[in-house]
Amino acid sequence: MLIRFIRVSHYRREHAPLRKYLPSDITITQMHKYFIEKHNNVDCSYYTYRAFVRDRMKISFAKLGHEECEQCEVFGQHDLTHTKNSLDLDKCDICKKWNAHIKKATEARKKYREDGESTTEWTPMKICVSADLQKVIMLPRIDTFKQVLFTQRIIAFNESFVAVGKHQQTLGPSAVIWHKGLAGRKKEELCSAFHKYLLSQRDVLSIKIWLDNCAAQNKNWTLFSFLAHIINSSDIAANVLEIYFFEPGYSFMSADSFHHQVEQSMNSYGSSLNTGAGGKIYDFNDFQGAIEQVKMKNVKVLSMELSDFRDWKDHSSLMKIKKYSPRPYLSDIVKLKFERGSFSLWYSNEYNSHYTEVNFLTAKYLKNLTEPNVRSQSQSVTKSRKADIIKKLCPLMPENRRHFWEELPVSNEATNLSQDID
Template identity: 25%
Template sequence: MEEYDEMDKCVTISVTGKRKRRQQHNSARSKAKENRYSANDRIPRVICTHSNSALCRADTLTEMDIAYINEQLYSSHDKVKQDAVLLSHMDVMQCKRRRAKVKAEDKQRQRDLTVKYFVLKEDKTNVPVCQASFLSIFGVKKDRVHGVAKYWLENGKARPENRGGSRQKEEEAAKRETVRNHIQSFTCRASRYARRGGPGRQYLPSDLSVAQMHRMFLEQNHQQVSYSLYWSIFVYDFNLAFGHPAKDVCSSCVKFRNAIKEPDPSAEEKQKKILLYTLHRRRARQFYNILNEVGDTLTICFDMMENLVLPKSAVGQSYYSRQLYMYVFGVVRHHGRGEPQRCHEIHLYTWLEYQNSKDSNTVASALWHYLSSVARAELCQCQSLRLFSDSCYGQNKSIHLLSMLFALRSHLYPQLNVTYFLPIRGHSFLPADRVFERIEQDIRKKTTILMPEEYCEILRKHGNVHEYGKDWQCYNFRDEAARFTSSPRSFEISDARVLQVSGDTLGFKPVFTGEFSQHSVLKQGKKWCRFNPPLLPDVNCVKVAKRNDVMKLLGEIGVQKSVLGFYKRILSNAGVQDIAQDLEDCDED
């Protein structure tokens, strides 16, 4: 899981940039160069007519010998390596004697070196050959062989590759390093709601752009660097993008930022506000540090996904119509920072709006099913369970959920120590949200979704799906908790950061550090072993106005009769009088 804690971080160089680097070996120039130094169109052969000569014994070579000799050169397509192979088959020396071959001295050719050629057969024996046979066997030209020999005679080593490449490498490297340092001077953060991009992508502020950063670089460094160079370093060396304006941010963070930006504050007041803001951010970061300190505990994170709508359609009318909701409650086993999320450790509980409401009863029932059946084998072996969720009062942060945990411990795991962590509001990005991101990416690819089974098919790609009524049921934890828990209580659950369930008392901490204060939540004479919530009947929460909007929208889309019949059945108990007549009117429309 990639950590997200709403904190600004320094930009770092990424192993895999936003764009992949060009693969030089696949470029047209590289392929042409490889073809130039390969034996594609070259047929090795002996072209001289020497026979029984001590200087050239090419006539003794067989076709297999010639093929083996040629392969020694073209086993590599690198020119420098091929030149070294050619040099190993030559004896290069200075000219020892000069003889006049023409009468006119001005036309006399002054040769600087003498070369003896030979080839190496498969049995490691040297065979002397003439220059013509040497060139034809290896398929090279005279000028190349002469250049290799001359360079070795002058420098005592094989000729290196001097063609191409930058002539200002050091200056170019210094420029690149300056650009990298400038980009690293910015701060970035992981994305919470802009749920696109590759893994490890970090986001710069939304009011920046590469062009602006390049202008800032020129103003600050007074060094001539082209925009194309700056852009190439930005996309190839860094995995960065520009975020969207933040949504659902922490109100305390916004309040502190605005207070710091106030004009003409006194130095003492500004310093005090900065210290309070820093303290708030450190507290928020502390939650994520605790989350990733897994150790030998069983760490579970749970959260509600954004409501899925039915029917989902690209028709413009769907943006203005009420739609039926499908709820998804995710439970994820967390193994620590950087550990992968495995599908078999992700459990998704689904139900629809016509089946039951979205409240603490359904959340507690789904979590009860997970802890009592799915994770039972692991909980029987471990001594400590850690739970992490956001601080939503109507769903997670309630006495009903705590009562469920007390009853679970009393009924099934008497020795289990349960610790429940709740983050600061606005800083509650959990591992479950990463799962929801991947699901939403798949859902966006579907333009039309009419049936719940289509959503379930997508969800099964990311985890185990538990459907309401088939795999789990809802219990009335709210009324049962009212019978067993005392009210008023000696603590405010809204102020809790850490809660601990052990025995019959509740450990309470308003901050992440320090000691627990113990509180009794059980009524006198009650025992958690008798806590037995009754089964909650299905409750159709679809209102009349929504039912009418859904039916009209289905008429706009023009769905099949089987789909229309499904919606008629599930919406028939929406509290409308004379439902049959209304459905007939919808059919006529």
């Protein structure tokens, strides 16, 4: 089986933690074709191969970011007599749960639509964007060569911040990008990406951000600690930061549309350059170039440097949080607000309800508001992965694209084994 390029995605992790996913430039058809070429003595149909990969190897073929809603699927399967027009809210817990779920999804979409259609609410000093991490992108991206299927590559990341609705006419999308040789996608790195973007909007006075409900990525106390820190810093001028969360399964937003444009640009990138056929992304600079050529106005690419990554910490106090009644639970929160002059957060479990204030930071942190440490060392890749790329894939690249791979920092394989199973 061809498994060296499979990656765990942040999408669906909360609902399907054991699943892995194909990167966007690999298909199950390609996998089956090359499996037959490699094992020509094995009689294995496409459908048998697909079923084995899906059921036994737990590899998904879904288009990440456009998945169906799990809660709606559970509701649709649990009892055929219980439909959206004939709910049993008195006795059926699944009906109750689905009814609350769909109500939140409808309210979130209505709020998001209102933000998008407003022509007076948003100004250069008051902006509204959606933010999301693009689905798995592997470098180099040269899928016309089957050697790619047998070679471990590195992940490129794109945390995009895209204006909502008509606001796009004045505020172009921003793509904060980095690669696995520099850093990963843990909470600290994602907070650093938010930091990079907010610094690019340092003169804006009010910022509203729509996010999906991915717990590891967008709903965590590390991010909330960071937001309380940045709103009270001199790094930005904003007086208020608002965060709105979509209901799981119903989170399509402007950032997703931008990611589609990025995907299209990568598929055609290089066709006008002296690099052979289009659709080849040889190195990180090509990835950046493809984003810059997206057919949208005022696209801005913010490439992360090592010094942009900081070790943001979770400074929340569980003791303080437990004392509140009702206690705030991350899974229930649908909107947040942070204001300059206060280190509290204001939250609500309903889109149309008032905020409740929570003093959530530890007393120790509030007494000594220390800055997080700036990274001094890149994450790096293993020597074996770098050597594999240079040996198998660099010969397929123009000579002027090989420097990135030759200079890619490496780490001690004995202390970085996780790189080969990410």
